[in-house]
Amino acid sequence: MSRLKVTQTNISGLCIIEPTLYEDQRGYFMESFNKRDWQEAGFMETFVQDNESTSKKGVLRGLHYQHPYPQAKLIRVLDGAIYDVAVDMRMGSVTFGQYYPIVLSEQNKKQLYIPVGFAHGFLVLSDKAKVLYKTTAYYHKEYDHGIRWDDPTLHISWPIHQVEDIMLSEKDKALPYFKDIPQGRLFVK
Numbered sequence: 001m002s003r004l005k006v007t008q009t010n011i012s013g014l015c016i017i018e019p020t021l022y023e024d025q026r027g028y029f030m031e032s033f034n035k036r037d038w039q040e041a042g043f044m045e046t047f048v049q050d051n052e053s054t055s056k057k058g059v060l061r062g063l064h065y066q067h068p069y070p071q072a073k074l075i076r077v078l079d080g081a082i083y084d085v086a087v088d089m090r091m092g093s094v095t096f097g098q099y100y101p102i103v104l105s106e107q108n109k110k111q112l113y114i115p116v117g118f119a120h121g122f123l124v125l126s127d128k129a130k131v132l133y134k135t136t137a138y139y140h141k142e143y144d145h146g147i148r149w150d151d152p153t154l155h156i157s158w159p160i161h162q163v164e165d166i167m168l169s170e171k172d173k174a175l176p177y178f179k180d181i182p183q184g185r186l187f188v189k
């Protein structure tokens with residue numbers, strides 16, 4: 001019996017991971033990642049890079065993807081809470097162009113596994129959020145692409161009412177609409 005609770009979502013390949021939490025009067029302990037448990041749960045991908053970012057409330061990072069050298073990601077939140085979003089960019093997928101939202105937080109300790117073929121972004125809901133995530137491919141700045149956070153065809157219901165202002169990087173402000181992404185930069189399921 002795997003020590004990882006894996007919950008499939010309505011989007012193929014996208015799943016929620018919950019490691020076993022060991023709580024006692026001191027606090028808690030958990031193995032946030034264990035390669036053997038990961039493989040026993042049926043995941044064959046290997047991670048090559050750990051990323052960390054800290055953001056203030058209202059910061060929105062994304063929606064990003066890397067192409068070529070696409071990255072699968074395993075995302076978790078160490079401090080605070082984020083509204084995390086993955087967008088299916090896989091041509092041939094029945095959920096192509098659909099997104100999956102989930103709140104990942106220090107409290108719920110949920111992790112989101114996003115396979116290759118998705119754009120990823122998040123909005124910080126807490127005063128501060130520290131996000132840790134593993135990737136299955138190295139970063140290539142020249143292949144770092146994205147989709148506008150407020151793309152009208154994706155209809156992402158960002159909970160902007162929960163934050164005062166949205167803060168985007170200049171790069172993210174200039175990202176294209178989904179409809180303007182060349183087919184060669186999409187993915188194949």
Ligand SMILES: Cc1cn([C@H]2C[C@H](O)[C@@H](COP(=O)(O)OP(=O)(O)O[C@H]3O[C@H](C)C(=O)[C@H](O)[C@H]3O)O2)c(=O)[nH]c1=O
Nearest residue numbers: 051053061062064065073120121122139141144169171
């Ligand atoms: C992603 C990345 C960035 N950088 C450098 C490049 C810039 O000089 C600086 C900030 O990069 P950026 O503004 O792209 O960082 P985020 O906006 O947090 O991007 C991330 O946000 C969304 C949510 C993601 O899922 C991606 O993993 C990633 O694109 O870090 C690196 O050196 N290595 C990296 O792997």
